[in-house]
Amino acid sequence: MGGLGSGGHNRRHRGAVEAHRRLSANSMAKHGVFSEGWSGRWGWTGGDGETNSWIWVVGGRDEIRLDFRFRESGGDWQPVDQTVTLTRVPKPFGNDQPYFFCPRCGCRALHLYGAQQRFLCRKCSGLVHASTRERQSDRATRQAHKIRRRLGAELGIDDPAFRPKHMRQTTYEKLHTRLEQKEAESWDDMLLLLQRLQTSAGRTSTRRSRTPSPCRRRSAFW
Numbered sequence: 001m002g003g004l005g006s007g008g009h010n011r012r013h014r015g016a017v018e019a020h021r022r023l024s025a026n027s028m029a030k031h032g033v034f035s036e037g038w039s040g041r042w043g044w045t046g047g048d049g050e051t052n053s054w055i056w057v058v059g060g061r062d063e064i065r066l067d068f069r070f071r072e073s074g075g076d077w078q079p080v081d082q083t084v085t086l087t088r089v090p091k092p093f094g095n096d097q098p099y100f101f102c103p104r105c106g107c108r109a110l111h112l113y114g115a116q117q118r119f120l121c122r123k124c125s126g127l128v129h130a131s132t133r134e135r136q137s138d139r140a141t142r143q144a145h146k147i148r149r150r151l152g153a154e155l156g157i158d159d160p161a162f163r164p165k166h167m168r169q170t171t172y173e174k175l176h177t178r179l180e181q182k183e184a185e186s187w188d189d190m191l192l193l194l195q196r197l198q199t200s201a202g203r204t205s206t207r208r209s210r211t212p213s214p215c216r217r218r219s220a221f222w
């Protein structure tokens with residue numbers, strides 16, 4: 001039986017979806033898993049292309065069974081026998097789109113994630129996409145760069161961004177206002193981060209020089 005969860009599957013820090021084993025309804029359908037009589041291994045490969053974990057799957061048209069072992073980081077391996085119900089939604093040109101029903105919330109899901117003891121939808125697994133975890137400053141900078149490229153300007157925050165010859169004045173003004181707004185957001189967030197780092201560094205040096213009272217520790221926000 002295959003095993004999941006040997007590393008990084010910690011209950012408090014589940015993290016981004018990209019870091020977890022994922023079952024894809026489309027991929028399973030393509031490989032014939034959603035037909036009666038199918039059974040076999042379903043595996044995931046590591047960066048070197050070698051299969052590094054797998055589960056046993058008994059396929060089916062209305063439900064599939066997943067058989068595997070799971071452990072929270074460092075804990076004991078637990079055998080898991082999970083049944084996942086399937087549904088199909090007709091597509092406009094004939095084929096059906098298969099979905100899993102999330103075993104916890106009952107919602108339709110194209111993907112289930114092996115971040116907890118059972119395979120669950122993204123929300124129930126407590127996962128976010130890596131892009132939603134990026135800092136506000138990263139996002140604002142990326143959006144500002146996009147506008148700068150459109151204006152044919154250099155990407156530096158201090159570089160001028162003039163109106164390209166072919167661009168209408170109103171379009172340029174709109175883009176330029178948005179650029180200023182995004183660059184201001186980016187600065188604000190970076191300054192906030194810097195302030196937090198300075199506060200944190202100050203706190204660390206205070207802790208080193210004298211033992212803080214329990215109350216001081218509690219008042220710290222990280």
Ligand SMILES: [Zn+2]
Pocket residue numbers: 102103104105106107120121122123124125
């Ligand atoms: Zn769910």
